[in-house]
Amino acid sequence: xxxxxxxxxxxxxxxxxxxxxxxxxxxxxxxxxxxxxxxxxxxxxxxxxxxxxxxxxxxxxxxxxxxxxxxxxxxxxxxxxxxxxxxxxxxxxxxxxxxxxxxxxxxxxxxxxxxx
Amino acid sequence: xxxxxxxxxxxxxxxxxxxxxxxxxxxxxxxxxxxxxxxxxxxxxxxxxxxxxxxxxxxxxxxxxxxxxxxxxxxxxxxxxxxxxxxxxxxxxxxxxxxxxxxxxxxxxxxxxx
Numbered sequence: 573x574x575x576x577x578x579x580x581x582x583x584x585x586x587x588x589x590x591x592x593x594x595x596x597x598x599x600x601x602x603x604x605x606x607x608x609x610x611x612x613x614x615x616x617x618x619x620x621x622x623x624x625x626x627x628x629x630x631x632x633x634x635x636x637x638x639x640x641x642x643x644x645x646x647x648x649x650x651x652x653x654x655x656x657x658x659x660x661x662x663x664x665x666x667x668x669x670x671x672x673x674x675x676x677x678x679x680x681x682x683x684x685x686x687x688x
Numbered sequence: 689x690x691x692x693x694x695x696x697x698x699x700x701x702x703x704x705x706x707x708x709x710x711x712x713x714x715x716x717x718x719x720x721x722x723x724x725x726x727x728x729x730x731x732x733x734x735x736x737x738x739x740x741x742x743x744x745x746x747x748x749x750x751x752x753x754x755x756x757x758x759x760x761x762x763x764x765x766x767x768x769x770x771x772x773x774x775x776x777x778x779x780x781x782x783x784x785x786x787x788x789x790x791x792x793x794x795x796x797x798x799x800x801x802x
Contacts, residue, residue, distance in 0.1 A: 576731070603788065613726075613776050615792045627789065662731055668788040675720050675739070675788055679731035 575599050576680040578663050584686045585653055593648045593683045595663030602669050604646035605677065606638060607662040615662075621646055622668070658687045690715045690781050694793035702801050707751075707766040709796050711779030714760060721762040722780040722790065723753055732778060738762065749773070774800045
């Protein structure tokens with residue numbers, strides 16, 4: 573079983589469209605994240621979310637919004653896509669509270685978004 | 689606030705040679721430190737981590753790292769490089785107890801020559 577899965581793996585779309593990327597984790601972890609990795613491999617955190625708290629990187633445009641239907645899912649919705657949104661997006665999770673806290677992050681395989 | 693500096697965006701070694709990837713951090717509290725590896729077209733996976741206890745930490749695939757508080761460093765080493773080690777390596781730090789959200793370095797690309 574894949575611990576953290578993302579769909580789709582590749583996403584090609586035009587400027588101005590709205591798209592979503594789905595993420596699911598089966599580790600039972602309490603915190604999930606979205607990262608953006610640019611063409612130079614720089615990893616930028618976008619959101620951190622657990623069932624009580626959403627932490628947003630203030631540099632992330634409000635066109636990006638995380639949506640969590642339940643503890644195991646954190647989807648990323650993007651409105652009005654721009655050329656600069658082209659990147660690889662990674663979902664991750666970790667256990668940051670309680671007796672099983674570990675702090676290490678488990679990453680999904682990534683979604684390569686190309687905006688044309 | 690925490691930060692991570694990885695010296696050298698690219699490191700090139702010959703197969704069988706020592707691998708040394710440098711990481712320096714800043715943290716206002718005792719840090720938790722991590723090294724992750726990213727193979728082409730894959731997500732990141734944990735190589736090793738330091739939280740408390742022994743400062744020399746052993747990870748997967750023969751890698752190890754040593755936490756040196758006086759030098760604020762957490763360099764990654766491997767005695768003998770293998771072709772399969774070619775990948776992107778990320779150092780990360782978190783101020784556990786204040787914010788669990790890690791800060792990642794900009795990554796170092798390890799190139800292994802035959």
